[in-house]
Amino acid sequence: MYETKYHRASTVSDAAAMLKNADDGKLLSGGQTLIPTMKQRLAAPSDLIDLRHIDEIAGIMKQADGSIRIGAATCHADVAANEDVKAALPGLADLACTIGDPHVRHMGTIGGSIANNDPAADYPAALLALGATIETNKREFSAEDFFTGMFETALDEDEIVTAVVFPTASNTAYAKFPNPASRYAWQACL
């Protein structure tokens, strides 16, 4: 057994301060990767800083230039269902629709997914293909500079992804191989 302290942040600067004050803190978004990792004792953070209740990094906005800004704490189901995303970047909505199952899509977030950068994950390929920009509490990255290797990104230890901005695109489509190993039941959103 080990002790983990839970903190609920209400602003990004709150979260950054909590992370700074922790011995070995970890940011928590949907928990769909981090919690199983903790259960398997592959991670044992001293503190969990929950980002899910920070309004400034949640939600989707179509900007004046037509680009789509998706807050880091936005779950996959919200991306899949968003009318602006479906109209401007239908391939991105389809991608979000194929992630995991309904539970994973309602808990997992775009920020958590790209910070984790699992080579099997869906979003990283889309960010690269669409030339997305990643915003953090410190700076901005192009997708090419952000993803540095398997499970590796250019983020500093204490850096928080706040949003992903997708420029307009003339055509988008997404296809992927179903996971052959797990044989879990799989259902895209209808």
Ligand SMILES: Cc1cc2nc3c(=O)[nH]c(=O)nc-3n(C[C@H](O)[C@H](O)[C@H](O)COP(=O)(O)OP(=O)(O)OC[C@H]3O[C@@H](n4cnc5c(N)ncnc54)[C@H](O)[C@@H]3O)c2cc1C
């Ligand atoms: C059964 C199952 C099926 C899945 N299927 C798919 C799939 O088909 N395709 C796919 O792409 N993914 C899949 N996933 C992964 C899923 O998309 C997760 O949502 C994602 O990997 C992690 O997002 P999260 O919000 O849960 O992050 P968390 O688990 O909370 O965090 C993951 C990591 O990112 C860090 N982090 C979280 N948020 C931030 C932030 N804003 N800034 C900086 N660091 C941050 C955390 O500290 C942690 O290290 C699946 C997961 C499960 C459990």
